[in-house]
Amino acid sequence: MEISPETLEWKDAYKLLVGSILPRPIAFVSTIDANGIANAAPFSFFTAICADPMLICFSPMRRGTDGAKKDTLVNIESTGQFVINIVSESMAAQMNDCAIEFASSVDEIEEVNLTKEQSIKVKVPRIKESLVHLECELYQVLHFGDKPGAGSLVIGKVIHVHVNDELYDKGRIDTLKLQPIGRMAGNTFTNPLAKTFDMIRK
Template sequence: MFYKVGHHKEAGLPHNPFKAIVAPRPIGWISTINSTGGINLAPYSFFNAVSSAPPIVFFAPNGQSRESGIKDSQDNAERSGEFVTNLATWDLREEMNRTSAALGPTESEPEFAGLEMEASELVAPPRVKRSPVSLECRYLQTLELPSDSEDEGNFVVFGQVVGIHIADHLVDANGLVKITDAKPISRLGYMDYAVIEETFSMQRP
């Protein structure tokens, strides 16, 4: 099968399969602080690491109407210069999903989802207390990408990781992180997710 981008329905595909193909994708569960000191928490399925020295991550808050302004996570990160990425896990899947709700500017996603937040060490935005891994980040820059719609923005926000929290039970006797014990979840296409419970190793030639 081949189809030209934007013409998937003509190929007999009722939904665009792009996000089902580029999968699984880590979920960036981003916590920020707004201008009045309120806590914002939102999941982004376009998220990943792009560098290890220094460690740099990105999240992409695309699809926002230009009329309504940029998304809160982006606005808060750019204004404050900081954000935290929290690991979304199987045990936190329902809470993560609830924080994707479109709440009003004075409403708190952590409160709506029943989540307790905990102070970070090096940045002002707090982290999700029950999340076993959190990355404290300093905002670096925002890149605007082309958009198929003149009415919607398409942005990528980059941050440098300056501090990392890891739950003690995830670190084995050799100092290696047993990430499968955390059961991180990832985004697929449509309304589908996956949980990581098994890994395998290969030596490079």
């Protein structure tokens, strides 16, 4: 099968991407709006950029119905701050519930019975149930279109990291205890520890 992207509707292009690039880590992003109302939403277009400076990025797509910016992006552009809450399997269902398009006035963290915890260096609350938090300041945002299927690249500078004490050992995070999950295509998620193997670089 040979496919030219320009021949695809955006929904079909999206399915092609998410069915090919996997598993994808999940950025469970908490933000606040100008009035201090908290928001939490998951994004699976997410990765690290570099260690010095410590930069991460994620990509919120435009809303599929009308091309509007999602609340997460609006809040980050307004406040310049956000927190990446790493998703463990124990909180997967609540994370998934936050993918629903709630009204901007709804505090998703409270709505799905997660717990807000004060961050150290940003005003945005972190989610207590998460075992790793990356407190970020907005470094740069790039926009790519303004219609359904378009999106933005949010680059954040990590200014504080919180790791649950039980996970942290000599500078490393114990992945078995973290139990992170990843996104596959459709409604499928995976625990990357289900099958792992090591390879040594020569």
